[in-house]
Amino acid sequence: MPQAVVIIGVQWGDEGKGKIVDYYASGADMVARFQGGNNAGHTLVVDGKKTILHLIPSGILHPHAKCLIGSGVVVDPDNFLHEVDLLRKAGIQNLEDRIYLSDRCHLIVDYHKHLDAARESKKAGKIGTTKRGIGPAYEDRASRRGLRVADLYNETAFEEKLKENLAEKNFLLQEYYGVEAVSMESFMAKYREIAKKLKPFVRDVSAIIFQAIDDNKKILYEGAQGVLLDVDYGTYPYVTSSQTLPSQAALGLGARVPKDTLFVGVIKAYSTRVGEGPFPTELKDAFGDQLRESGSEYGATTGRPRRCGWLDLVAVKYAIQVSGIKNIAITKADVLSGISELKVCIGYDYQGKRLNTIPADSSILNQVTPIYETLPGWNEDLSKIRNPQDIPKNLQNYLKFIENFTGTHINLVSTGAGREAVIDIQKAF
Numbered sequence: 001m002p003q004a005v006v007i008i009g010v011q012w013g014d015e016g017k018g019k020i021v022d023y024y025a026s027g028a029d030m031v032a033r034f035q036g037g038n039n040a041g042h043t044l045v046v047d048g049k050k051t052i053l054h055l056i057p058s059g060i061l062h063p064h065a066k067c068l069i070g071s072g073v074v075v076d077p078d079n080f081l082h083e084v085d086l087l088r089k090a091g092i093q094n095l096e097d098r099i100y101l102s103d104r105c106h107l108i109v110d111y112h113k114h115l116d117a118a119r120e121s122k123k124a125g126k127i128g129t130t131k132r133g134i135g136p137a138y139e140d141r142a143s144r145r146g147l148r149v150a151d152l153y154n155e156t157a158f159e160e161k162l163k164e165n166l167a168e169k170n171f172l173l174q175e176y177y178g179v180e181a182v183s184m185e186s187f188m189a190k191y192r193e194i195a196k197k198l199k200p201f202v203r204d205v206s207a208i209i210f211q212a213i214d215d216n217k218k219i220l221y222e223g224a225q226g227v228l229l230d231v232d233y234g235t236y237p238y239v240t241s242s243q244t245l246p247s248q249a250a251l252g253l254g255a256r257v258p259k260d261t262l263f264v265g266v267i268k269a270y271s272t273r274v275g276e277g278p279f280p281t282e283l284k285d286a287f288g289d290q291l292r293e294s295g296s297e298y299g300a301t302t303g304r305p306r307r308c309g310w311l312d313l314v315a316v317k318y319a320i321q322v323s324g325i326k327n328i329a330i331t332k333a334d335v336l337s338g339i340s341e342l343k344v345c346i347g348y349d350y351q352g353k354r355l356n357t358i359p360a361d362s363s364i365l366n367q368v369t370p371i372y373e374t375l376p377g378w379n380e381d382l383s384k385i386r387n388p389q390d391i392p393k394n395l396q397n398y399l400k401f402i403e404n405f406t407g408t409h410i411n412l413v414s415t416g417a418g419r420e421a422v423i424d425i426q427k428a429f
């Protein structure tokens with residue numbers, strides 16, 4: 001058994017990682033987030049009760065698990081405190097002893113959210129972001145204008161930085177985007193209060209995880225978004241602003257991952273995408289609508305309808321190559337039950353030539369025609385199947401096809417939203 005598992009999405013996010021993290025978290029001492037922010041939406045269904053988390057690691061529903069938010073995560077304190085409140089109301093106790101927030105995390109503050117929304121309201125250059133301020137916060141991190149959690153506890157320096165930032169941000173907001181400016185006084189008053197409320201959660205997360213690894217504790221790393229949304233390796237510029245690859249797990253927490261760490265990539269049995277950007281296998285017809293309804297494909301963060309399409313194995317194979325994944329968890333196989341023939345994309349036709357990978361210029365993907373292999377579907381209800389031997393033959397073929405095409409091994413098949421709806425082919429933890 002490995003000491004650690006890193007879970008990442010292999011498509012455009014929304015693969016069902018929350019459910020897989022929650023499943024594996026029963027065997028983990030710590031669950032750690034290393035990138036992204038509250039643009040993520042991880043849906044967990046335990047005993048029929050649905051919980052959607054955006055920032056706090058999905059392990060929080062397992063009372064023994066400590067939940068870490070590493071420095072690679074951008075943190076909106078409004079959202080953090082709101083989730084803490086929801087969890088408290090749901091009867092989850094001792095949150096201050098279970099949630100550790102890195103003092104090096106960059107804060108998403110009000111002007112980041114206003115800038116994100118203002119940019120998205122312009123027609124040209126729209127990315128279809130979640131408008132949570134993710135991009136502007138990561139921009140400030142890179143340009144060294146960011147406010148970090150630790151800055152909240154040095155009021156003079158905080159005020160100084162804020163003054164400089166507001167001069168620039170308010171100019172942009174008012175003069176360029178024509179929206180309201182942010183007031184220095186109300187900002188300071190708000191963040192003084194936030195500093196007090198966050199304090200019990202703030203820790204040196206890098207030191208904590210370093211020690212835990214040394215003590216042989218089991219760590220589960222929880223990725224957000226997916227490889228095709230990675231800022232470098234995704235379908236740029238229609239991506240998020242963080243690194244979503246498993247190698248980010250070490251950087252985003254400030255400690256090496258254990259030697260025997262297993263990387264598990266989560267793939268949905270078909271494809272979905274929210275926001276703008278190329279999507280070669282998208283189904284813009286009644287069948288796409290049917291997939292959306294049967295798979296409840298509406299964004300957990302924004303409620304937007306997800307674009308739906310056939311499984312794109314060219315995209316998946318590329319994502320596996322750049323991320324170094326060898327093991328797969330596949331979700332929502334149950335949604336495909338009852339469809340007589342299933343298509344999977346095994347290449348793209350681009351101006352008469354075959355493309356077998358995702359090009360750097362992702363606009364090319366708007367001009368390709370997918371080359372499909374057709375596989376027979378299955379009719380069986382998967383919800384009660386727990387034993388790998390009971391997987392219907394045509395689903396077994398579908399899984400084998402994915403394994404052979406991508407050079408991976410499928411460890412787990414998820415067959416429904418509930419925690420128990422899992423066929424665990426090869427136990428990870």
Ligand code: IMP
Pocket residue numbers: 012013014039040041127128129130131132133134135224225229238239240241274275276
């Ligand atoms: P941002 O991360 O809010 O800046 O959005 C950039 C792109 O990533 C948009 O297309 C979003 O819809 C997409 N995105 C961000 N987070 C998620 C996620 O958790 N699941 C799916 N798509 C996401």
